[in-house]
Amino acid sequence: MRKFIIANWKLNPPDLRSAKKLASSVLAKTKNKIVVICPPAIFLSSIKFDILGAQDCFWKEEGAYTGQVSPKQLKSLKVEYCIVGHSERRATGDSDSNINAKIKALLEVKITPVLCVGFGTSASQSDSEVIKVLKKQIKSCTYGTDVSKIIVAYEPVWAISSGNPYATKKIATPEHSEKISAFIKTAHNIQKVLYGGSINAGNAKSFLSQKNIDGLLVGGASLNPAEFNKIIATSL
């Protein structure tokens, strides 16, 4: 089965010219991977790439919601995936119930939600403590939805490479992530689980070779085309 490599560009790069250049440097077609790039929403209409994703969305279709972007608008730009519940959004107030509404709105227009979980976990927690946090997040965020259409990304907040106050410069082990992914699949009936947090060309293979890890959500390393292409080209 093909594994996913999803690039989360976050608030990068600074202008459209660099965004187009970055997108055109990424290997879009590979035999054994599905490659998705998630640029800032403002660049989505101008970037050419086989499979596009968004970094977040709102749950209403239209109306007086200043600054928001709807799943329907994303769909009109041929967006196929949308990250929701990223820890950097949760840190600024995104709640499980908002995320649940976003997932429902995305499924309505047939965009695949990539639900990030792992905010509120810490490096010192035992597997069962981590599972307790994730259980609550997944249950509330997917309430009333068809879970077979949702991808979950396990992103322990402390393992994210930079830019958040919880970053520890540590990375989760592939064994821990495999165990958590297997739990998410069995307990919540989720079919695809990705890992995200400090992935680079050197460690990608150790995660991708795990049976229950169906791909990677890559932040910092996705901004460096040579590094990101190596991740895409990882042999399995």
Ligand code: PGA
């Ligand atoms: P990172 O980010 O790869 O830079 O750790 C991952 C993410 O935040 O999605």
